[in-house]
Amino acid sequence: MPPLSKRIGILGGTFDPIHIGHLALARQFSRCIGLTELVLLPAGQPWQKSDVSAARHRLAMTCLASARMLSTTRVTVSTDEIYHSSPSYTTKTLSAWRKYHGTSASLTLLIGADQLLRLHTWKNWRRLFEFAHIGIATRPGFDLSQADATVLNEIWQRSVSADTLRSTTHGYVFRDTTLSLDISATDIRQSIRERECNFSREISNVPDVVWKYIHRHHLYQT
Known part of the structure; x- marks a missing residue:
């Protein structure tokens, strides 16, 4: 099947702060799937996290990082979730995106290994496949069996090549195992706190x- 004319990757996250691991994941899937557009989707009030930075700061950092992110793919920053005062749910957001694009676009939700391990805790996570594909980046040597058994079953049943994601709208999984970066925003924040006396570094x-x-x-x- 020929690729769809619109191939959109959606990379969501708290982005507190956005870091080079996020950028590397975006570049990898842009190349693998041949994305025509990458959407960065900073969360408003993530229901599984507390004490996140103000939305205006996280949005500003995301916009700054997006400016020179990809040279061959259009990059946009969505505010669909960032200004919500109530918890934001990915399934609801993807449902709205699918309604907007209809059957004209391939939508792929991009996640890393850490999100994969928590996927079974997301609200209505199985419904994600009704609206989008899922692109999973797992570093070399990552033990997929650490994920929840029900999630693993869905992954095995829905796993396809990147070509299939390009030519279909939703419902499949593509897993990339070549991305070796393992970077945590939590560790970055901690490093900054520890360097408070020499913040210029x-x-x-x-x-x-x-x-x-x-x-x-x-x-x-602090």
């Missing part, structure tokens, strides 16, 4: 423009 795992924003607004300091 850069943190290598965030883009330079994001680091400058963190520095300017004194984020993640």
